[in-house]
Amino acid sequence: MSKQLQALEVNRRGALKVGIGALASLAVGETILLHPGEAAAQPARPPRRPNVRGTPKVPHNYKRARKITSVCLNCSTVCGIVGYVDNGKLIKIGGNPEDPNNGKMLCAKGQAGVVISTYPERLLYPLKRVGRRGQGTWRRITWEEAYADIAKRVRACIDAGHPEHVAIHIGRSRLADIMGRFLNAIGSPVLLNHRALCSLNKRAANYATIGDVDWESVDAERCKYLLNFGSNFYEAHQGAIHFLKRVIKGRYDNGCKLVTFDVRLSNTAGRSDEWHAPFPGTEGAVALALANTIVADGNFDRDFMTTWTNTTVDALSAFLKPYTPEWAEKLSGISAGDIRRIARAFIRERPRCAAFTNRGSHAHYNGFNNDRAVILLNALAGSINQPGGYCYAESAEIPDHLFPMPAPVPAAPKIRTDLEDPPEWPLANRWQKMRVGQIVYAYLKQKRARLQVYFTYTLASPTTWPEGRSLAVEVLRDEKLIPFHVCSDVVYSETAHYADLILPDATYLERWGLDARNNYELRTYATLRQPLVPPPAECVNFADVLIQVGKRLGPEVSRYFDFRNYEDFVRLRCRQLPKGDSADGFAYMKRHGVYHNTSEPRSYDLFKRPLTKAQLDGSRTDPQTGIISKRNARGVEEAIGITMNAQALRGFKTPSRKFEVHSQTVAQAAARVKIDDDGWPHYVPIPAHQNLPEDRFILTTFKWNVHTQGRTAPQKYLTEIVHDNPMWINAATARRLGIRTGDTVEVTTYRPRGRTFDPTGQRIGSARIRAFVTEGIHPRVFAVSNSLGHLFGGRSAAARRGPRAEGPGFDPKILSEDADLTTNLWWSQADGGKGAGFNVNAILPIQPAPITGMQAWFDTVCSIRKV
Numbered sequence: 001m002s003k004q005l006q007a008l009e010v011n012r013r014g015a016l017k018v019g020i021g022a023l024a025s026l027a028v029g030e031t032i033l034l035h036p037g038e039a040a041a042q043p044a045r046p047p048r049r050p051n052v053r054g055t056p057k058v059p060h061n062y063k064r065a066r067k068i069t070s071v072c073l074n075c076s077t078v079c080g081i082v083g084y085v086d087n088g089k090l091i092k093i094g095g096n097p098e099d100p101n102n103g104k105m106l107c108a109k110g111q112a113g114v115v116i117s118t119y120p121e122r123l124l125y126p127l128k129r130v131g132r133r134g135q136g137t138w139r140r141i142t143w144e145e146a147y148a149d150i151a152k153r154v155r156a157c158i159d160a161g162h163p164e165h166v167a168i169h170i171g172r173s174r175l176a177d178i179m180g181r182f183l184n185a186i187g188s189p190v191l192l193n194h195r196a197l198c199s200l201n202k203r204a205a206n207y208a209t210i211g212d213v214d215w216e217s218v219d220a221e222r223c224k225y226l227l228n229f230g231s232n233f234y235e236a237h238q239g240a241i242h243f244l245k246r247v248i249k250g251r252y253d254n255g256c257k258l259v260t261f262d263v264r265l266s267n268t269a270g271r272s273d274e275w276h277a278p279f280p281g282t283e284g285a286v287a288l289a290l291a292n293t294i295v296a297d298g299n300f301d302r303d304f305m306t307t308w309t310n311t312t313v314d315a316l317s318a319f320l321k322p323y324t325p326e327w328a329e330k331l332s333g334i335s336a337g338d339i340r341r342i343a344r345a346f347i348r349e350r351p352r353c354a355a356f357t358n359r360g361s362h363a364h365y366n367g368f369n370n371d372r373a374v375i376l377l378n379a380l381a382g383s384i385n386q387p388g389g390y391c392y393a394e395s396a397e398i399p400d401h402l403f404p405m406p407a408p409v410p411a412a413p414k415i416r417t418d419l420e421d422p423p424e425w426p427l428a429n430r431w432q433k434m435r436v437g438q439i440v441y442a443y444l445k446q447k448r449a450r451l452q453v454y455f456t457y458t459l460a461s462p463t464t465w466p467e468g469r470s471l472a473v474e475v476l477r478d479e480k481l482i483p484f485h486v487c488s489d490v491v492y493s494e495t496a497h498y499a500d501l502i503l504p505d506a507t508y509l510e511r512w513g514l515d516a517r518n519n520y521e522l523r524t525y526a527t528l529r530q531p532l533v534p535p536p537a538e539c540v541n542f543a544d545v546l547i548q549v550g551k552r553l554g555p556e557v558s559r560y561f562d563f564r565n566y567e568d569f570v571r572l573r574c575r576q577l578p579k580g581d582s583a584d585g586f587a588y589m590k591r592h593g594v595y596h597n598t599s600e601p602r603s604y605d606l607f608k609r610p611l612t613k614a615q616l617d618g619s620r621t622d623p624q625t626g627i628i629s630k631r632n633a634r635g636v637e638e639a640i641g642i643t644m645n646a647q648a649l650r651g652f653k654t655p656s657r658k659f660e661v662h663s664q665t666v667a668q669a670a671a672r673v674k675i676d677d678d679g680w681p682h683y684v685p686i687p688a689h690q691n692l693p694e695d696r697f698i699l700t701t702f703k704w705n706v707h708t709q710g711r712t713a714p715q716k717y718l719t720e721i722v723h724d725n726p727m728w729i730n731a732a733t734a735r736r737l738g739i740r741t742g743d744t745v746e747v748t749t750y751r752p753r754g755r756t757f758d759p760t761g762q763r764i765g766s767a768r769i770r771a772f773v774t775e776g777i778h779p780r781v782f783a784v785s786n787s788l789g790h791l792f793g794g795r796s797a798a799a800r801r802g803p804r805a806e807g808p809g810f811d812p813k814i815l816s817e818d819a820d821l822t823t824n825l826w827w828s829q830a831d832g833g834k835g836a837g838f839n840v841n842a843i844l845p846i847q848p849a850p851i852t853g854m855q856a857w858f859d860t861v862c863s864i865r866k867v
């Protein structure tokens with residue numbers, strides 16, 4: 001008898017309810033056993049013939065519907081949306097024409113998001129674990145019990161003098177304002193995030209060179225030549241729709257050329273004028289060779305290079321000398337002829353040309369320097385913040401001066417811990433708190449840090465993190481390492497399964513929040529997320545949970561939470577906003593969904609803007625460097641500009657106030673961890689890729705256009721489109737190994753080498769997966785997508801049809817059953833379908849890149865065997 005069944009037997013004498021039928025009547029205080037596991041989740045009844053009719057179609061009346069603005073969060077692009085609500089039901093999601101980034105345009109995921117507030121897999125009530133962790137037994141409790149329990153445990157940490165034993169671990173949160181407030185109020189610095197899994201190297205490269213922002217807004221509409229190093233913006237990319245629509249316009253209007261470097265024929269590569277597949281992680285070598293050609297030819301923006309960078313042309317030329325196209329060809333496989341041709345075609349369009357990156361270039365051991373080398377190409381083209389060039393707005397965040405935090409504002413705690421600031425990666429938190437989230441479970445296991453209360457929010461670590469189903473699950477299961485785990489989620493996910501308390505969240509269609517990202521119109525803007533429909537049953541925005549807990553932590557904490565709820569907090573943040581055509585700033589945001597200062601000039605030439613008299617008041621100028629500095633509000637002397645030709649200008653927000661080709665900040669950080677680095681963006685060979693034997697390959701991953709990370713698989717329309725992810729193998733390689741499409745292969749992965757975590761080169765594990773043979777991938781690379789292979793999270797996610805939800809809290813009085821999910825899940829293996837796909841993350845190693853800590857996702861060495 002399984003342990004789960006034993007527990008069931010023991011409990012049967014008590015008040016335990018079992019199975020689907022009981023869910024609807026589960027009352028407060030009652031206990032239920034759920035069946036999240038593989039075996040238990042088979043349909044209770046024998047398979048029926050699929051009901052091809054599915055959910056009956058109801059004609060919608062869009063004209064009659066009320067239109068409410070809000071912000072999508074089916075991915076981190078955060079497009080402005082308009083919800084059409086008729087009779088209390090959300091019937092359609094369209095783009096918000098007032099949003100400067102996406103306007104009326106949305107992607108498939110944004111439109112398909114309409115299902116998420118009513119799909120029957122939603123969590124509906126707070127649940128408390130009974131029995132062992134991971135056993136799946138839960139008791140429905142009241143919110144009051146939940147708040148009291150959390151507050152008691154947080155209070156105990158504060159009283160013990162260890163507020164840092166409380167951590168919040170987030171994926172895509174968009175609740176930074178209230179989370180920061182909560183942790184600051186209790187005195188814990190431990191806000192862990194996913195940035196090192198996502199975009200750390202790219203952001204760090206922008207900070208190190210330009211300084212002002214972490215995210216560029218390429219002015220694609222006016223551009224004539226785009227060099228894309230590893231972004232799949234036709235399908236993914238943060239800000240995909242925003243950028244893509246401008247690229248398409250630029251290509252039609254200006255005949256803009258698009259050249260893509262991707263190891264795989266992505267939809268972006270396929271739609272480019274040229275696709276080149278470099279050997280993984282050699283993007284920096286290609287970029288340096290392009291720069292070498294440009295400098296050798298002498299055709300570049302000499303004025304920008306001499307005036308605005310922290311190097312001389314001679315010094316740059318000397319640095320670039322060894323990085324010839326022939327040298328890069330040997331590493332990357334891109335021919336020297338192509339490199340010279342592309343360099344000349346690119347620079348011919350200066351300054352209306354831009355070179356940019358994304359994960360294909362930066363999610364590597366050497367990704368930080370790869371990206372710095374790519375950004376350098378824009379300096380040579382003189383395209384930094386020029387029309388049609390590599391631009392950025394003043395900020396890519398919600399502007400604090402327009403949306404100030406309600407007073408009193410708690411100060412940030414002074415303590416640091418290895419968990420959120422591991423000393424091995426000194427640049428992770430240098431410019432913003434990017435953390436090294438993938439190391440957290442390893443450090444907990446090694447007892448380098450202790451936790452008492454661990455909150456998870458929009459975090460699918462068992463599915464989306466390296467060593468997810470292995471190390472992450474091992475630590476999440478361990479009640480000694482994580483004594484109390486509170487999970488806020490919308491479905492019964494693999495993270496929720498290992499929680500002690502599950503808090504049903506309001507989805508992004510049901511909650512408040514301010515949001516923003518980089519504005520491609522290069523001006524100040526912010527958006528408001530507001531509920532299109534109310535949350536079902538007892539779902540509560542996690543922001544409100546934090547407020548409610550804060551109110552219960554005694555007067556020294558509760559004084560920071562002196563507002564009714566998060567809506568009130570957001571209202572307070574809008575209090576200084578111009579009221580425009582509405583009663584006040586908040587009403588303006590509710591009506592328009594967007595604040596966009598169109599009277600402001602676009603931020604072209606931002607670095608050349610003169611400092612104002614007010615800015616110059618009380619400043620001093622260093623006679624040698626011309627750097628102008630001033631004491632900031634905290635009394636710290638801070639550079640604010642630079643004197644250039646007797647003018648006080650803003651410059652770049654770097655230590656030299658110039659575009660930094662080489663960086664003292666980098667050199668110093670490297671020295672701290674005993675890495676020899678002179679601060680120039682050298683090409684760093686990936687240790688594990690050196691002398692790679694013929695039978696070893698690189699296992700990489702990618703994202704689909706209709707899925708986002710671990711969050712879209714429960715959404716049936718998206719999973720209908722993509723639910724299967726066989727491994728891409730190059731046709732020539734497959735021929736050599738005797739592999740055909742549909743064959744099952746066994747992939748074995750190996751740990752990294754070099755300056756990273758556990759760099760032993762040892763075997764990690766093996767997994768079996770089906771092959772997809774294609775010309776569209778580099779011969780030494782295999783690729784498996786993420787987003788699929790769920791064990792939990794509802795029927796479409798797990799491809800297991802059957803009656804009603806497997807998730808807790810299903811209540812037909814609140815959410816109606818979906819006939820499609822009961823009988824028409826045609827990708828269910830029970831109906832001869834392909835199943836839910838494959839999760840590759842268990843065998844991908846934790847691999848923070850040196851100095852920065854970015855997860856080197858795309859470097860994994862593997863071997864393969866046909867089975």
Ligand SMILES: Nc1nc2c(c(=O)[nH]1)N[C@H]1C(S)=C(S)[C@@H](COP(=O)(O)OP(=O)(O)OC[C@H]3O[C@@H](n4cnc5c(=O)[nH]c(N)nc54)[C@H](O)[C@@H]3O)O[C@H]1N2
Nearest residue numbers: 171194198458459460464488489493505507701709710786
């Ligand atoms: N193999 C592979 N792995 C990858 C990647 C890859 O390309 N390949 N990409 C990496 C990248 S770039 C990133 S950013 C990370 C992302 O990985 P995570 O940061 O873990 O993010 P998600 O997968 O989006 O997290 C989804 C979780 O949030 C829950 N959720 C969804 N909506 C809500 C909500 O409204 N409220 C609450 N409380 N929970 C919600 C979902 O049910 C799920 O449990 O994954 C990384 N992992």
Ligand SMILES: Nc1nc2c(c(=O)[nH]1)N[C@H]1C(S)=C(S)[C@@H](COP(=O)(O)OP(=O)(O)OC[C@H]3O[C@@H](n4cnc5c(=O)[nH]c(N)nc54)[C@H](O)[C@@H]3O)O[C@H]1N2
Nearest residue numbers: 230232236237263264280281358359360702703707708709
């Ligand atoms: N549809 C969709 N949109 C998304 C997301 C999503 O999950 N789905 N997630 C959002 C998030 S959090 C992020 S971080 C962004 C990510 O946006 P992107 O970085 O654009 O997407 P990825 O798929 O992570 O990686 C980009 C490309 O890198 C390629 N690649 C893999 N290895 C290498 C390599 O060694 N060299 C080169 N040159 N290319 C390589 C892959 O084939 C892939 O096409 O997308 C955001 N938008």
Ligand code: SF4
Nearest residue numbers: 072075078079107110
């Ligand atoms: S790109 Fe992302 S934010 Fe925009 S509509 Fe699609 S899913 Fe929503």
Ligand SMILES: [Mo]
Nearest residue numbers: 076197198199
């Ligand atoms: Mo990401």
